[in-house]
Amino acid sequence: MVIKTLLCSRESLGVADAAHGLSRYRTPEDIRKAVVALRRRPCFRPATGDKGCPPEAFANASRRKLYSALVRRYGPMCQSCGQRYGHVIDHDHFSRLVRGLLCRVCNAWIDNCVHEDANVCPYAGYLNEPPAERLALRYPASHRIRAMDEVRSAILGFDIMESPAWPSANPAAWRWEIPDAAYLEGVASDWWARHPNAPGALRLQREAR
Template sequence: MPNLNDLPPYRRAKLLWDYAHFGVWRVDQMVREAAGKPCHLNGVPVPDPPRVAVLGDDGRFHLMSGDQMHCSKKQAGQGWEHRQYCSWSVGDAGPTQERDPAQHQALEHRWFVKAEGDGLPLGSVQVELRCAGGGYGGFHFWPPPPAKTPVIRRLRAVLVEALGPDCHLCRALPGAMVDHDYATGMIRGLLCRLCNRVVEECPHVDNCAKADYMNNPPAAHLALPYPRYLAWEPKKSTRNRKIELLGFDPLAEWRSPR
């Protein structure tokens, strides 16, 4: 049965970092218990091609693929049903996003949309004109905005050309984040925001989509280094808290010299 020490050194260290509150023994148990039970991906269904933006009679553009409008859960006689939920709290200083059960207020808006006109390429529609309704929230199928850093824009373009625009792990959502191995500094692939947040929490040595992605990165053959000055560094307070929980810094040998 695989254990924590069977993971590659950096993956072992990152797992200890992410689950420092469990302690070393419990993280090792987590790896043992996960054997034979692969991680689930984000659960988002892969939409049928082509994906296009269609103008609705509400003045917004809606993403459609096949006969499905993805910002709507169902179609009725009046059109595609949409729901959008907003909640807030009202304090002495006025409305706030902080949730206060005693002062909580909410509003749900429901409307129906009929599609008008032909589909347009998704990337041609400005963000403020896109429909934000539906159950997929912020992790929708619309293309991500251009990266703010020129070098990341160039790297994303290379990855899209070589391996496609959708997440190189789940293949369901558009790739938004240039992912790299902090141990080697080499780029692994292009991930959606959901997969990018959780991929390194995978406790499996192998035989899991996330583990296989990290062990055999799809972009390895491109040999693309990630800019070192853009690499992630935790806050000092976070690092001190992890050290306090574990008794050591699991990522110490991969820290950038200061």
């Protein structure tokens, strides 16, 4: 999870702005340094306090169905801290399988957790055994996420979503050389060209003329 989170820039990858984040792609050494630094400090622990209010109905029909399924099975509270109402449908960024319902605080911090012992970090317990994993619910991927997956595959040389294609079972052993900026910009541009109905694609096509 950490490799996938840290590998690419968080900026969008439309044709017009693909080049802006290219210098922010990270090498294996960069990621290892980040993991070492994260392991030296404890994860943020949300304080007990106001549990807030249940979320408004999701605008997206797919997310409404996922939220209803999670609440029916586990209730409306955050499945990590249990202190606040869950507002975010959390999912694994490798498989896109839904992990559970999180409050906004836990959702903001949980993907930075690199700890292994649930006795040391509550986030580790949630990540090691996601509550909703047994439901096998798939989270809908946005166009931006799909474009980022294309660029990640170009950087690594294999599809990170397909574990059989991994060069080794241990991601810590992976090595890669980041391609030049023009090539990665072309990968992002090609993806948008193949998906003309993606948000912003028509505008970008008009600007390119």
